[in-house]
Amino acid sequence: MSHPVSPLAPATLAELPPIEGVRIATAEAGIKYKNRTDLMMMVFDAPTAVAGVLTRSRCPSAPVDFCRANLAGGSARALVVNSGNANAFTGRRGRESTAMTAEAAAKAVGCSPSEVFLASTGVIGEPLDAGRFTHLLQSLADTGEADRWREAAQAIMTTDTYPKVATRSAALGDGTVTINGIAKGAGMIAPDMATMLSFLATDAPIAAPVLQALLKAAVEPSFNSVTVDSDTSTSDTLLFFATGAAAARGCPEITDAADPRLGALRSALGELLLDLARQVARDGEGVRKEIQVTVEGAVSDLSAKRIALSIANSPLVKTAVAGEDANWGRVVMAVGKAGEEADRDRLAIHFGDVRVAVDGERDPAYSEAAASAVMRRAEILIRVDLGLGTGRWTVYGCDLTKDYVAINGDYRS
Amino acid sequence: MSHPVSPLAPATLAELPPIEGVRIATAEAGIKYKNRTDLMMMVFDAPTAVAGVLTRSRCPSAPVDFCRANLAGGSARALVVNSGNANAFTGRRGRESTAMTAEAAAKAVGCSPSEVFLASTGVIGEPLDAGRFTHLLQSLADTGEADRWREAAQAIMTTDTYPKVATRSAALGDGTVTINGIAKGAGMIAPDMATMLSFLATDAPIAAPVLQALLKAAVEPSFNSVTVDSDTSTSDTLLFFATGAAAARGCPEITDAADPRLGALRSALGELLLDLARQVARDGEGVRKEIQVTVEGAVSDLSAKRIALSIANSPLVKTAVAGEDANWGRVVMAVGKAGEEADRDRLAIHFGDVRVAVDGERDPAYSEAAASAVMRRAEILIRVDLGLGTGRWTVYGCDLTKDYVAINGDYRS
Known part of the structure; x- marks a missing residue:
């Protein structure tokens, strides 16, 4: 955990602006680490479109199974991520843990558990005691703020030597929208103490099926073209949330993946994902080049x-x-x-x-x-x-x- | 080249008996190494059945192309192997080098170049100057002896820390036949200074197509189930020669792969290949376990x-x-x-x-x-x-x- 910072770390971290409709809070839950945050909650005050790409592992973690089921609904109100324990290969207890976390998050924000998304990263095979942090979710939901993207990136780190953040803006109709993203590595990806997780949010008003099509296309030349050690995690999770708040500023609502107005956003998304993916490669374990x-x-x-x-x-x-x-x-x-x-x-x-x-x-x-x-x-x-x-x-x-x-x-x- | 001997090396090297019909000689040709043998010639005084399994690489070395062509004929009179240079990715000059070596060997033993088999291991991409050693082949052919299997194994080593030898005997009809084998590693397989080569010979009278069927089946659970670093060489070559000399002692000539008399020989071949394959794994570069x-x-x-x-x-x-x-x-x-x-x-x-x-x-x-x-x-x-x-x-x-x-x-x- 105390490895020197990668020589390929960015000279300065990008400053991420708020995304309207997204609030973030973090906490020290003491799941495994001491004296650092290890719990991150993202709250979407209005129903938010969601898309995702998940690990192809035949032995996925419990949160991956949970997200896969909820992605079908296409709507999100909360994201809860912990580091320190991957909740992978934890059998029945793993499913109980995701259910308990989702219920607590749903209660905290006032939604259905089917609108909650989860990710866990850290040691594999150790039962994750959700009781360690479910009592914190109400407070996180109440106190979340829009300008905490860097804190979010820090809370999800494991063997990463620097937080991975990126932001882009793009024209959409007559307005401008923003995409923020965070990610963690750091092996590609050790099931102990590493797993590729990435979370993106935009204020663009984009329907969930369109968001899914955009994400799926953009992930091929970026995250699906990065390798640190050829090992695929049980937990790899990439989620993309679109609050639609920019509609109030006159941005058009996009419901068709072939809509020509998506051009700039598609480019910006591709750039942002490649930026994050390269940050993951450049923080590979023991990396020098x-x-x-x-x-x-x-x-x-x-x-x-x-x-x-x-x-x-x-x-x-x-x-x-x-x-x-x-x-x-x-x-x-x-x-x-x-x-x-x-x-x-x-x-x-x-x-x-x-x-x-x-x-x-x-x-x-x-x-x-x-x-x-x-x-x-x-x-x-x-x-x-x-x-x-x-x-x-x-x-x-x-x-x-x-x-x-x-x-x-x-x-x- | 001066790595310490693998801690997994065998306590003692097997003693390989002569195989009737096989003579072996080695020489210091100075292709790359100093003060060690780097050239090995095996002479079969009578036409000998041959089978082979070669690398599946789409960028094979010149000797691999050469062997692939000659295996169709099924008959061998000589094998020439050098270490220190793989003659791989050497273009037209690589083909000239194999042709020149085969001609010199054919002249030395009095056969056609189509009955000569070749293998090279060592640095990739450097032209192999066959003129460094073709003048030695006549002397090697003339002076070869039957009891030089260990010397053969030593001459083909690159980063191997010990020579790899194995022998088995098996009943065939009312007689007994012997199979000897040698191999080299030591990465699986670095094109620099490593490549999996293995050469087997038996006195059993077995037709080439039967020999090929036996070898192909036996290689799956042995050499094709060994990995040091998942890297496949441009030069992997496994050849199996059957002199048939045991026919004179009453062993039956086998021309059908389904012949039930092959049972013991098939088992012995499987054991021998697994023995050699494990010796390769146990001498993987930097290996401790x-x-x-x-x-x-x-x-x-x-x-x-x-x-x-x-x-x-x-x-x-x-x-x-x-x-x-x-x-x-x-x-x-x-x-x-x-x-x-x-x-x-x-x-x-x-x-x-x-x-x-x-x-x-x-x-x-x-x-x-x-x-x-x-x-x-x-x-x-x-x-x-x-x-x-x-x-x-x-x-x-x-x-x-x-x-x-x-x-x-x-x-x-």
Whole structure:
């Protein structure tokens, strides 16, 4: 918990403006941590549209099951998130815990439990005693304020070394709307002490099915293109709330995902999610360098994505980056093992702006010095051109260091 | 190259008897290493049946392409293997190098280049100058002896910390036949300085198509169930030669893969391959512990294998084992991310003989002390019962240590 701040942390944290219709409060519930907040409540005073993307794990946590059921209703009045315990693999008691939390939150804000959303992050397999914090929810609901986004990001941290916040604004009709987002990592994602959680809110008046379509599209090139260690959490949860408060300022209500007025908002959402996703990668456990892998010339975008993930997840590529070694042979290996269409003799590989291999061989003009200079940077760009088609994708990852092993090998013992 | 010997190395190396019809010689060609052998030639004085399993990489090395073409003929007279350079991603010059080597070997033993088999292991992307060693092949062919299996295993090592040898005998008809095998690792498999190569020979009189069927079946639960770091080499090569010399002692010639007389040989081959495969896992880079993951109760054997590989490849499971942490939550995560059928609430997980989780929750009788005692062993057995069907598989891997990162991050730079 006391790891040094990632060298890739942002120089300054973004200031998040209030989102009309959203109030936030945090508390020290002492679930596991001492002397820090570990409980966050977001209250939506009016019914608010909600969309979500949840982990594909076949062993999801109890809060993930709970959110999946409630997302069908499309309406939210409260979000409750705790850190310190993931309420995952906790069986019947896990379900009792989510039910108890949802009932207390519903009572505090005056809504149905079906309008409550939940997330938990921290240790897996330990029963979560909701009695530790349900008595605090009435006070949080009553005292929440609009300007507490940074506090919210801090309360949901686990092994994160910095809070992750981002904000964007976008034109919608004749008005302007705002999207705020927070996220936590920090492995991608250790079920102990890490899990990717992210919560977004906007004042835009957007119907839940449209919000879901926007979120689903935006998550592919952002959170679904980030990897720290290829491990998928039982608890990954991304929720997007739209209060609709901007309608009072003349913004149009959007009920059709094909509405052309969504263009700016769609772009802003994509930017914001990529910003948060990269912040997660740049705070990967033990990270020293961010890796951006772009694969182009693939037979399809999906094929490019699979190859890019094969490269970004390869322990040998990741350790080479940690060692500042322009080891393009390992990139060839990772292309080859992806199982996607590739022609060895058409491959070209760049590290940064240095072409190291072309036409299936080391570049005739290859310079170890030039390649090594690129590898000393904090952001390592690996670009592979397969020379087959127009498919293209970029994936964001990080290096694999001895500190990663120390953090994850020394943690519980 | 001067890593300390794996703590999991065998206490004593097996003594390999001669295989009639096989002669072996090694040499110091100075391809990359100094003061050690790096060239190995195996000569089959009579035409010998051959079968092979090669990497599935879409970016295979030049020798892999060469072997794939020659395996169609099913007949071998020579095998030439070098360490220090993988002849992978070397383009046109790579093909020239294999052609030149095959011609020199064919001339040395008096056969066609189509009866020569080749393998190279070591650095990727560097042109392999076959001229460094082709002039040595005549002498190797002339001076080869039958009792040099251990020398053969030593000449093909890269980052291996011990040579990998195994032998078995089996009844065939009224006679007895022998199978010898050698292998090298040591990552699974770094294209720099590692690649899984294995070469087997027997005196059994077995037709090439039968040999291929036997090998293909035996490789699934052995070499195809071993993982060090989930990275697949451009060069993985497993070849099996059958000289047929035992026919002169009365062993029957086998031309049908369904021949019931193959039972003992099939068992012996399976044992030998698993022995070699585990030796590779136990010499994984930076290894301190072997991990055996058994998944049972799956909907099929294939599903069990995929889940077992998901567990054995998970960086978080591997670092937990390195840290002697009975972190079963990470096993749940790895089951969940495999994408295979699983029911969280039926899962049971054992570390060694200690049941840590049952029915989707921590075991009510869970003892941290008992689980921790198991984790201090050199061989960590993880058993997952999915409770769904009868599918079952075992996978062999190793832990992920700071030394792995050091070996692979510090190597070239």
